[in-house]
Amino acid sequence: MVKEIERAGIPVVHICTVVPISQTVGANRIVPAVAIPHPLGEPSQPAQKEKEIRRKLIDKALEALATEISEQTVFE
């Protein structure tokens, strides 16, 4: 999906837990996520903290989307 949307000319950020798979399939902008069963959440944390984690990930993804890149880039 990442590749097809980019093929249509729209940049994509892939928020993904297993970064190596994202790299193998060819995503260009990658933001590492939390864990496979809960990529944007952290059930071990209280709800407020979890919201902060989610917010930070989304902010980072939006930042990545607006960043010029020349090769596959992981936004740690």
Place this chain on the structure above:
Amino acid sequence: MRLEIGKIPIHDVQFDSTSRIEGNILYLNQEELKAHLMVDENIKSITVEIARPGDSTRIIPVKDVIEPRVKVSGRGELFPGTLSKVETVGEGRTNVLKGTAVVTTGKIVGFQEGIIDMSGPGAEYTPFSKLVNVVVVCEPIEGIDQYTHERTLRIAGLKAAAYLGNLAKDIVAEEVETYETYSVKEGIEKFPNLPRVAYVLMLQTQGLLHDTYVYGVDMKQSLTTIIYPTELMDGAIVSGNCVSACDKNTTYHHLNNPVVEDLFKKHGKELNFVGVVITNENVYLEDKERSSDWAAKLVDFLAVDGVIISQEGFGNPDTDLIMNCKKIEAKGIKTVIITDEYAGRDGASQSLADADASADAVVTAGNANMVIELPPMEKVIGHKEVADVIAGGFSGSLKADGSITAELQVIVGATNELGYNKLSAR
């Protein structure tokens, strides 16, 4: 560490008033077995059925398959830390009831349990159709959570297998096979010119009912570690998995790991089988990095020339597999990986979710997406309606006549990544 396996062939299982083994027949007092299992307050009911090779019988949904065994001599008991006290096993003698197994079924725990057909085309795909199976249908009490349900079934299966195994405690087996692993120093002195080979056994530990227990430890909470291969034969590793049936390692698989068997066959002749490294398949990327770092570090520490790596499950564990392969190869150690494929129904898609150029020696156990047709059976043990919801099945899988159209994924052990199956590809 040295273990003798005494093989007691079982040709049939029959219900009787006294549980015993006589003339290769296992006689079973089912009321006694039921009473033995019913002590668990989470169990509402138990029924016991016998499913024989060639029967028009389907078992669905299968939770686990366990081979009955008993310790005759040496430390510890079967399934240490899970069923019996924690004590190191893997030495002395263990009697095994060959040709029979306990199969657990009942109300579905997760959505990833499978099917064993005792005859017809489905039977060809599972090794368990060749055994006389003592099927324990275990129904839980109402309102039980999934984790308690899983543990209840897991323990019931192990208990039933230990109950049957105990019947063979005093039998002197005619066929005895000996397995011995030497210490690092002894091994080098004994076989100075043989290549040193280790086995990296990856265990399914994704959580959410995808778990494996080692001496009672939930393996997702452990670092990668070392185990003697004979410890596996005494039940040190137990399946707590409700993961796709085709490529999960049941407890039976752990007891009869064919990679271990084959390495022992060549041990001292073509190679020196130095031991087993067990590692996990966790859902956090840093766990994957850490565990594969440790797998590479431990095999390097063992000074091996080659490693066989087997995977359990598919999807994100493909990354654990590739990390293990890549990091071990980077130490200058040769690897062969064993996996299976999810290459789409036509087999044309990418087989693994991850790949690397260093994974240049791969054994496949088949394509789990292949669609198969299973004809109706005269008897269904368990709950046939789950055919529509188990992994590999889909809405409409189960037809009105009782036949099933589903992906090969639904068959227990069909694409087992230890190679305990018949499928492969060139």
